[in-house]
Amino acid sequence: MCARPAAAKLAVRHGGPLPAASPSEFPMSAVVHSPESSRQSLPLAVGDPGRTVVFDGNGRLTLGRFLAQVRALATRLPEASHVVHLAEDRRDFLLAFCAAALREQVALLPPSGAPGTVAELLQAHPGAYCLGGAGGGPRHWPLPAGLEDGAGGAAVPRVEAAAPAAIGYTSGSTGRPQAHAKTWGAFATGTAQNLAALADLWGAAQPQVVATVPPQHMYGMEMSVLLPLLGGAAVHAARPLLPADVAEALEQASAPRILVTTPVHLRALLRSGVALPPLAGIVSATAPLPQELAAEAEDRYGAEVREVFGSTETCVFARRRTARDALWTPLPGGRVSPQPDGTLVQAPHLPAPVVLADIFEVGPDGRFRLCGRRADLLEIAGKRASLGDLTRRLLAVPGVEDGVVVQMEPERESGVGRIGALVVAPGRTAAEIVEALRATLDPVFLPRRLRLLPALPRNATGKLRRDEVLALLEGTHSSAVPEAPGRDA
Numbered sequence: 001m002c003a004r005p006a007a008a009k010l011a012v013r014h015g016g017p018l019p020a021a022s023p024s025e026f027p028m029s030a031v032v033h034s035p036e037s038s039r040q041s042l043p044l045a046v047g048d049p050g051r052t053v054v055f056d057g058n059g060r061l062t063l064g065r066f067l068a069q070v071r072a073l074a075t076r077l078p079e080a081s082h083v084v085h086l087a088e089d090r091r092d093f094l095l096a097f098c099a100a101a102l103r104e105q106v107a108l109l110p111p112s113g114a115p116g117t118v119a120e121l122l123q124a125h126p127g128a129y130c131l132g133g134a135g136g137g138p139r140h141w142p143l144p145a146g147l148e149d150g151a152g153g154a155a156v157p158r159v160e161a162a163a164p165a166a167i168g169y170t171s172g173s174t175g176r177p178q179a180h181a182k183t184w185g186a187f188a189t190g191t192a193q194n195l196a197a198l199a200d201l202w203g204a205a206q207p208q209v210v211a212t213v214p215p216q217h218m219y220g221m222e223m224s225v226l227l228p229l230l231g232g233a234a235v236h237a238a239r240p241l242l243p244a245d246v247a248e249a250l251e252q253a254s255a256p257r258i259l260v261t262t263p264v265h266l267r268a269l270l271r272s273g274v275a276l277p278p279l280a281g282i283v284s285a286t287a288p289l290p291q292e293l294a295a296e297a298e299d300r301y302g303a304e305v306r307e308v309f310g311s312t313e314t315c316v317f318a319r320r321r322t323a324r325d326a327l328w329t330p331l332p333g334g335r336v337s338p339q340p341d342g343t344l345v346q347a348p349h350l351p352a353p354v355v356l357a358d359i360f361e362v363g364p365d366g367r368f369r370l371c372g373r374r375a376d377l378l379e380i381a382g383k384r385a386s387l388g389d390l391t392r393r394l395l396a397v398p399g400v401e402d403g404v405v406v407q408m409e410p411e412r413e414s415g416v417g418r419i420g421a422l423v424v425a426p427g428r429t430a431a432e433i434v435e436a437l438r439a440t441l442d443p444v445f446l447p448r449r450l451r452l453l454p455a456l457p458r459n460a461t462g463k464l465r466r467d468e469v470l471a472l473l474e475g476t477h478s479s480a481v482p483e484a485p486g487r488d489a
Helices: 006-013 063-074 090-102 115-124 184-201 218-230 243-252 263-272 291-301 387-395 430-437 466-474
Strands: 041-043 052-056 059-062 082-085 106-109 129-131 158-160 164-169 179-183 208-211 234-236 257-261 281-284 305-309 318-321 335-339 342-346 354-356 358-362 368-373 377-380 383-386 402-410 417-424 449-452
Touching: 041 184, 052 063, 052 090, 052 218, 052 243, 059 063, 063 090, 082 090, 082 115, 090 106, 090 218, 090 234, 115 129, 164 184, 164 218, 179 184, 184 218, 184 281, 184 305, 208 218, 208 243, 218 234, 218 257, 243 257, 243 263, 257 263, 263 281, 263 291, 281 291, 291 305, 335 358, 342 358, 368 383, 368 387, 383 387, 387 402, 387 417, 387 430, 402 466, 417 466, 430 449, 449 466
Parallel strands: 052 234, 082 106, 082 129, 106 164, 208 234, 208 257, 257 281, 281 305, 417 449
Antiparallel strands: 041 158, 052 059, 164 179, 305 318, 335 342, 342 354, 358 368, 377 383, 402 417
16 A cells, blocks of 8 residues: 555645646646656646536536535545545535545445445445445435535645555446556546547637546546546536436537547437537447447537547557547557457556457557457357457347347357347337348357347446346346337247
8 A cells, every 4th residue: 555645634634735736747648657656746636726627507616616625525524544435416526536535535436336336345445434425324424515615725735646546346247346446646647648539629628528427437537537637627517318418418518518428328319319519529438339320420410429448447548530440549658469368458557567358459550459358259150259249230230229249158958158139129029130130140140039128227337237138138137127028039
């Protein structure tokens, strides 16, 4: 464990003045040095005190007032080493995240707010407590209904680059969620990298971000928490999901407007036909974005759709304009290298290289093509395919609004797992969908079990858990997602 930041302690306990951060102390371009190369301090937030940090239909919160409220909240938090952040409102999350940082409390970012998941985090970190959001019990600390401005003037608190900032968790879509720790230095360097990937979408003006992803997810953390704190952006307080709510939030934003979303939410927006105000750009992540979907969005909204590639382990390290580019371009200072067990990722914000299970085809210029995850590669009857490509072909069938292809558990007789699919396709039958797939798939990869549902049980970031998908295919799932009766293949 690295030493705790003394400057942050002073800001809370003594209210003494601290040196204000200047824009030069956090460059707005890519950096390629290691974030842990020195024991430097970093500002908790950057920019002019009068700039907007968070906004909604009721008004905006400036950086100066935001930091004053952060100081006020920090003095009221209980003593602890770790805190589980449950706030869904982004204003509440930003205040809670920064106030806890001033108390030297490491943020725990749960993959979901389910009671069982939260209980596991509390058990793994004795003495931790939950902050914000719904809940109760002796270890839940609700955020105050209103916060007065604290003392301390306009000085920006600072934290040590090597100080632990947060622990993020994988979604658990293929197994038990895995923990990955991040430092403030890594977050700062990563934000500079994200600016290098995205800033040309909005130019010199302050971007106004509307995000459909939760702040607890690493993609949501990077784009809707760190970008407002360390990248000078403003973010809408809400997490709109329904198309009409997304449109309303964007109307409350000023140009240049940036929509941070997922393929699932983007598809829903397009299918709804809802009108959006002018956008400077759309950013997508969490799952592969089909090229045809990106092109449709660009045509409909007149804005570039930029996809970013990352994970909880790595954060964002590559980008592409999906409507035009099949290949991914690593961010400045980053590179990927094929390995026997996956792909090695090196990036300025990573203290050490990370091996991902994804299989990349890397060109001589360093750009790469995603070929799928090792666990998604199939070999049946001597023929090969990937579940990702099979799902892409399923989603391309006319009338299919959502879907996923999986390999079911191996059968005792053959030892081979059959192909199954869950599909949302109002007005289409399972037989029609299978017949449409025959035109693009080898017969061995056609779904032997296809179940039509009104909706898939996606989590807050649009991902599916494999165990839930298999349970639905086997008819043993007890969730609220009902089946479409009499239409299975």
